[in-house]
Amino acid sequence: MIRLENISKTYRTDKVETLALKDINLHVNKGEFLSIMGPSGCGKSTLLNLIGLLDQPGAGTISVDGAAVKSYRDKDVAQLRNQTFGFIFQSFHLINDLQVIDNVELPLLYRSLPARERKQRAREALERVGLGARMEHYPNQLSGGQQQRVAIARAIVGRPQVLLADEPTGNLDSQMGGEVMDLLLRLNQEGTTVVMVTHDEREAKRGSHIVRVFDGQLVS
């Protein structure tokens, strides 16, 4: 489904050059639940961002569905992100000025869909995560767990092939975190590929496959 070959990533400032990832080779299979683990600062979020085309590698090739991403032209990658990926962030990144339903509808705005269908699909996504009664609330009127469920609804509303979750339970207590994990597992069982960054061993083990990152390299 997604293949990373010899991927390296270096962050440069005027004075410092930091090697975030080095010679990464990774294959994400369709339908799997891949957990990426590692200590803070090891490069696991950078790896997830590269998989989701949120960032550009310094070297190496990323292929999506067998097609190498050659051009990182804004328009091309925007379309790929919209069609292929759904993102869940640790700090939710909901737009506080918009109601829950408008937040969830957001990925569909960048597709040619009629407004009525967009709203219908946003409603369905919210009902799937158990927030059908909160559609007209604003994000800051919800608990952390509810906000993360809104973020999951937003991630799945476009029916992406791959869900990318960057420490989705990192800002939640254990009960809410458990609910979010259950939701991700259910989505995976329904056929969505999930790639999740975590440093919680128990959560990682609930997935089908674990890779570990240490000092920017994959370790077995």
Next chain:
Amino acid sequence: MFKNYLITAYKVYTRRKLFTAINLACITLTLMVLLVVTALLQNAFYPTGVEGRSDRFLQVTTLVAESEGGNSVRTGPLGYKLIDQYLRPMKSVQLVAAISSPRTVSVYQDDRVSELMLRRADAAYWQILDFKVLEGSVPSAEDVAQGRFVAVLNASTAARLYPGASALGQQLNAGGQTFKVIGVVEDTLQLNSYSDIWVPVTTDPSSEYRNQMFGDFFALLLADSPAQLPLIQAEVAEVARNLQFDDPRQWNLALMWADSKLDFFARGLFRTERQADSGAGLLLAIIAALMILFMLLPALNLVNLNSGRILERSSEIGVRKAFGASSRTLVIQFVIENVLLCLFGGLLGLIAAIAALNWLEHSGLIPYLKVDINLAVFGCGLAITLFFGLLSGVIPAWKMSRLHPVQALKGAA
């Protein structure tokens, strides 16, 4: 999608009330001042109201006489003789009017003394200018020729001197002379038509004015069409060259120019009585530069504020990019937000300008002022505001387009 943009724009503007207020005040004040100033300038220079034919007439206001060798120079208003003998016979003009500058006179009325402005004019004056006669009539050629002591008042003066009664037929004691009021005209505040009272030139207490080259008059020269004005200007310069003073030993060189209203102001400002070029081009350039400068400062402020506002929404931009927004889409979103703000500010500016002009007209701060909003200027001002609104949305959004979503999400902007 547009609805989503509108909701976001509304929320952003209501969330950041101070920012929105500063931005709106910026746009509103700029447009308001621009509209008020241009309305006043239009009233002064543009053919409108009583002086609606100012695109067809010129004025000669000043004569410069120089002695041989340039030892002695006299500069002053024209004498009636100069207008009557040298300007009236000109071939390129349709009509020539002689009119005095407004002079303060004491008017005695029911034990009250009022200080009012009085002009002395010939019959042609009433033909060149389009006074709106509210009551009675203006002096006829016969009234002027016969030296009849008749007077015309403006509406405010008539109401002040004869409250509750018609001014027509009333006796008016002005400057020691008694006139019969034969007409009332609408108030006006324009270069050649401003006054409280008008009487025939022939009622001057002394007939000496008829023999003067220098005096208290200026001439209005009406052309058949605006295209004729350069011919008049050339002929006036020619008349000046051939002017014969009563004592040629005292003055042997004369200069005078037929000016448009803009030329008249420029000549007064730049003291260019001795040259044909009044400096009107320079005056226009200065006015344009001041207006551009006046608009540029708030416009740059608008760009700066909007840039800051957009850049601080980097997290939202990161999210939108992560879910498929292209830079182009984001540019459109922010441009729509800015355009909405500019349009709203523009509307407020128009309302504020109308209110300010209304207040100016009725406050008495500038007597007899009657001005209208120039919608073309409003359109231009709004277009410039929109341009900077667009620019202030496009610049930061373009900046964002160079960021990867992950950088925007981290607030790297």
